[in-house]
Every structure is written in structure tokens, then in C-alpha cells.
Amino acid sequence: MNKKNILCIGAGYVGGPTMAVIAKKCPDYRVTVVDINPERISAWNSSRLPIYEPGLDEIVAETRGKNLFFSTDIEGAIRDNDIIFVSVNTPTKAFGIGAGMAADLRYWEKTARQILENARSPKIVIEKSTLPVKTALAMERILASAEGGVEFEVLSNPEFLAEGSAIRDLEYPDRVLIGSRDTDRGRRARDTLVEIYSRWVPREKIITTNIWSSELSKLVANAFLAQRVSSINAVSALCEKTEADVTEVARAVGLDSRIGGRFLNASVGFGGSCFKKDILNLVYLCRFYGLDEVADYWERVVKINVYQQERFIEKMLSAMFNTLAGKRICLFGFAFKADTGDTRESPAIYIAKRLLEEQAEVVVTDPRALENARADLAGVGGSVQFVEDPYEAAVGAHAVCVMTEWDLYRRLDYGRIWEEMVKPAFLFDGRNILDHRRCFEMGFNVYAIGKPPLTHF
Ligand code: UDX
Numbered sequence: 001m002n003k004k005n006i007l008c009i010g011a012g013y014v015g016g017p018t019m020a021v022i023a024k025k026c027p028d029y030r031v032t033v034v035d036i037n038p039e040r041i042s043a044w045n046s047s048r049l050p051i052y053e054p055g056l057d058e059i060v061a062e063t064r065g066k067n068l069f070f071s072t073d074i075e076g077a078i079r080d081n082d083i084i085f086v087s088v089n090t091p092t093k094a095f096g097i098g099a100g101m102a103a104d105l106r107y108w109e110k111t112a113r114q115i116l117e118n119a120r121s122p123k124i125v126i127e128k129s130t131l132p133v134k135t136a137l138a139m140e141r142i143l144a145s146a147e148g149g150v151e152f153e154v155l156s157n158p159e160f161l162a163e164g165s166a167i168r169d170l171e172y173p174d175r176v177l178i179g180s181r182d183t184d185r186g187r188r189a190r191d192t193l194v195e196i197y198s199r200w201v202p203r204e205k206i207i208t209t210n211i212w213s214s215e216l217s218k219l220v221a222n223a224f225l226a227q228r229v230s231s232i233n234a235v236s237a238l239c240e241k242t243e244a245d246v247t248e249v250a251r252a253v254g255l256d257s258r259i260g261g262r263f264l265n266a267s268v269g270f271g272g273s274c275f276k277k278d279i280l281n282l283v284y285l286c287r288f289y290g291l292d293e294v295a296d297y298w299e300r301v302v303k304i305n306v307y308q309q310e311r312f313i314e315k316m317l318s319a320m321f322n323t324l325a326g327k328r329i330c331l332f333g334f335a336f337k338a339d340t341g342d343t344r345e346s347p348a349i350y351i352a353k354r355l356l357e358e359q360a361e362v363v364v365t366d367p368r369a370l371e372n373a374r375a376d377l378a379g380v381g382g383s384v385q386f387v388e389d390p391y392e393a394a395v396g397a398h399a400v401c402v403m404t405e406w407d408l409y410r411r412l413d414y415g416r417i418w419e420e421m422v423k424p425a426f427l428f429d430g431r432n433i434l435d436h437r438r439c440f441e442m443g444f445n446v447y448a449i450g451k452p453p454l455t456h457f
């Protein structure tokens with residue numbers, strides 16, 4: 001007999017790893033993960049999991065079939081479980097009012113109705129997906145329309161894990177946030193969730209708030225993180241004009257303990273499924289409440305991110321004699337960050353498309369994301385190749401561009417790469433991870449982010 005039965009609807013980057021860690025930390029709980037996508041579920045039940053995340057394979061191997069189960073029987077699972085996490089996706093709306101800004105909540109609403117139809121006993125429904133503020137209210141209203149009088153309590157418990165370090169973030173979170181209604185039932189539901197997390201998270205790191213603060217905090221946390229990246233990227237543009245070095249500036253600024261040194265790496269731009277979507281959500285919310293100045297402020301964070309990617313292309317064009325047509329450009333990395341195969345909103349997509357518009361021949365290499373890269377560039381006209389081995393990918397290239405900070409790229413033999421490239425050979429480091437002076441001394445013309453170029457001209 002399991003102590004608690006826990007269900008998660010949505011077996012994605014958030015639902016999968018989160019439930020695997022709960023199953024590992026609570027061996028006496030039975031954890032079920034369901035999804036409408038049968039291929040995803042069979043991948044979770046196979047030896048090749050649908051997502052790459054360091055440490056995940058081991059945890060799934062340890063728990064799957066014991067107290068962790070993946071299934072497509074959403075209705076049966078709703079009946080059998082009284083604690084239900086929902087982590088279905090909430091993409092940006094592509095149509096109608098709020099198009100390009102607001103969250104598309106259709107999957108959320110559908111899931112709420114599914115819960116309503118199949119529930120026979122009281123349920124705690126936990127919002128794991130990042131959602132616009134007041135979604136819980138909509139959820140409560142849908143669930144309250146039950147005729148059978150089943151009781152539902154909605155909690156907000158946003159996930160702060162970052163891809164590539166998801167398992168560590170889940171095992172040692174900076175904090176766990178739980179938002180609830182301030183009623184007897186709300187507090188009881190909250191305590192049930194606190195009990196689950198307190199199996200492995202120190203009690204002082206589990207913070208409880210009202211439900212609206214919890215929903216808003218997730219959006220604000222992502223907006224602040226993205227804002228740091230856009231801030232340092234904006235500064236990188238100024239560094240390139242003034243011969244300051246953005247790495248030196250970031251270090252000097254970040255040593256101020258009030259500012260802190262993390263999340264200050266200038267880059268070709270931020271990607272990932274969350275930052276842009278969540279900021280646009282925040283912007284939409286502000287506009288809805290008539291706070292146009294506040295909306296404009298946050299919207300700039302996204303605009304700077306587009307500017308930074310376009311600047312990268314402009315830099316390539318001007319360095320390579322104002323034409324990229326017919327030139328072979330090799331992208332080192334396609335994932336939106338290292339240690340994941342995820343390419344959602346990756347700056348590499350933008351760069352690849354712009355290069356193709358300039359009629360360059362694009363070669364993409366990545367240790368984990370080639371399958372997603374193929375899907376992202378399917379149907380885009382022009383010449384694109386996908387090559388697993390980075391040395392092979394760079395043969396005959398006019399330029400190599402580092403798009404993802406994979407450790408692998410730091411350790412390559414750039415002398416060997418230079419030998420096989422067309423001269424003059426160009427290196428554009430969109431992540432500032434290479435030893436630029438050494439590469440320059442080998443013969444490369446090196447352009448990094450926010451640093452003076454090192455050229456032989
Ligand atoms: C998603 C959201 O993008 C993010 O905002 C939120 O914080 C958590 O959920 P992620 O897990 O990365 O993040 O998304 P994704 O990998 O797309 O997973 C969502 C899963 O939900 C998919 O596997 C999809 O098939 C499933 N789903 C979607 C359902 O099971 N039912 C639905 O009705 C819709």
C-alpha cells in the first residue's frame with residue numbers, strides 16, 4: 001500500500017524530471033505521469049528517454065516500474081490519484097486577442113475539464129506550469145462547476161528548474177514556492193504539498209504565500225533573470241565600441257555582493273521555452289491593467305535579445321567583406337544552452353535562418369540537438385547540412401560560430417580545425433568560451449561578444 005498516490009499530467013521537460021525526483025525521494029509514494037502524446041510516453045518507458053538531462057537516466061532506471069509509472073490513461077489516472085500536478089504546456093497565443101503575447105491556455109482548460117469529468121473523490125490540483133496570474137481563479141471556477149459536489153483545491157507551485165541542471169535544481173532547490181488560498185481547506189492542501197517536499201528540502205526553504213504572489217513570482221523570477229542577460233548583452237554592444245572587455249566589466253560589476261556574479265555571461269542571446277514567453281505574459285498582464293510604462297520596460301528585455309542576435313549577423317557580414325553568399329558557415333551548437341538537446345527559442349535558429357537568407361551554406365553540429373535542429377530548419381529553403389562530428393563539420397568552412405557553450409567545444413583542437421578551413425578563417429564566439437588569443441595566434445580572425453576583435457588584417 002503506497003502512502004500517497006501522486007499524478008502529473010504533462011510528461012515534458014518539467015513534468016518528467018520533477019516526478020522522477022519525487023519518486024526517488026519518496027519511495028513509499030506511487031508517482032504516475034500521463035501525457036496525451038503516446039510517443040512521448042513510450043519513449044519514457046524505453047531505454048531512450050524523450051529528453052536529455054544529466055542524471056535523469058539513472059533516476060528513471062532506479063524508480064521506473066517500482067514507484068514511477070508513465071501512462072497514456074489520463075482518465076483512469078485522474079480517478080486513482082488525489083494529488084494532481086499539471087505541467088502541460090502554455091505556449092504564446094498565436095491568434096486573436098493577445099496574439100504573440102498572452103498565454104494560450106487551451107491545454108490548461110482542457111486538462112481542468114478532464115479532471116472535473118473523471119474525479120470521484122476530492123483532489124488537490126497543483127499548477128506546475130508557468131501561468132498568467134489569476135489562472136488559478138479560472139481553474140477554481142471550472143472545477144467548482146462540478147455537479148457531483150467533489151471538492152477541489154487549487155495550489156500554485158511553480159517550478160524553477162533550469163534545463164541542463166534540472167536534477168540538481170530539483171534535489172537542492174534554492175527555494176520551493178507554494179501558493180494557496182488562506183482558508184482551512186487551502187491551508188490543509190498546502191500542508192500536504194509541504195509534507196511531500198520536506199522529505200528532502202529543508203523546511204526553511206519551503207516558502208508559502210498567497211496563490212497570486214506565487215503565480216506572479218514565477219513570471220518575475222524569469223523576467224529578472226532574462227533582464228540580467230539583456231543588460232549585459234546591451235553593455236556588450238557598448239564594449240565593442242569602446243574597447244572595454246565585457247568579461248572584465250561583468251567580473252568587476254558582479255563582485256559587488258549586492259549585484260552578484262551569476263547570470264552575467266554576455267552571449268548571442270538567451271533562448272529556452274520560458275524567458276521570452278514569460279516576459280511577454282508579464283507585458284500582456286501589465287497592458288491589461290493599463291500599466292503601459294511597466295509593460296514597455298519589460299518588453300525592452302525581449303527587444304534587446306532580438307537586437308543582440310541581429311548584431312551578431314551584422315558583425316559577421318561586415319567582418320566577412322559584406323557578403324556571406326555561397327560561404328560555408330559552421331554552427332558549433334544548436335541547443336539553447338549546454339547540457340540539453342532542447343532548441344526551443346534557441347538563438348541558433350534565428351542565426352541559421354538569417355544566414356540562409358544571406359544565401360550562406362549552413363552546417364550545423366551539436367552533440368545532443370541535431371534531431372531538434374533538423375525539425376526547426378525543416379522547410380526553410382537553402383543549403384543546410386547536419387554533421388555530428390565538429391571536425392568534419394568545419395572542413396571547408398569560411399567561418400565557425402559558437403552558438404552553444406558545450407564543454408566539448410572548449411576542448412577541440414582548433415589548430416586542426418583551422419588547417420581544414422578556407423582562408424582567411426573566421427571564428428565568431430557567440431558564447432565567449434574559447435581562448436581567443438590562442439585561436440588568433442593559430443591564424444584565426446576572432447570576433448567575440450563585447451570584446452575587441454583579434455584580426456590579421
Ligand atoms: C511546460 C511549459 O512550457 C512551461 O511554461 C511550464 O512551466 C511547464 O510546462 P515543458 O515541460 O518544458 O514546460 O513543456 P513540454 O516539454 O512541451 O511538455 C508539456 C507536455 O504536456 C507535452 O508532453 C504534451 O504532450 C503534454 N500535454 C499537453 C498533455 O499531456 N495534455 C495536453 O492537453 C497538452
Ligand code: UDX
Nearest residue numbers: 159160161162163263264265267270271272274336337
Ligand atoms: C530558466 C530559469 O533559469 C528557470 O528558473 C526557469 O524554471 C525556466 O527558465 P532555462 O531556460 O532552462 O531556465 O535555462 P537558463 O539557464 O535560465 O538559460 C536561459 C538562457 O539564457 C539560455 O539561452 C542561456 O544560454 C542564456 N544565458 C544564461 C546567457 O546568455 N547568459 C547567462 O549569463 C545566463
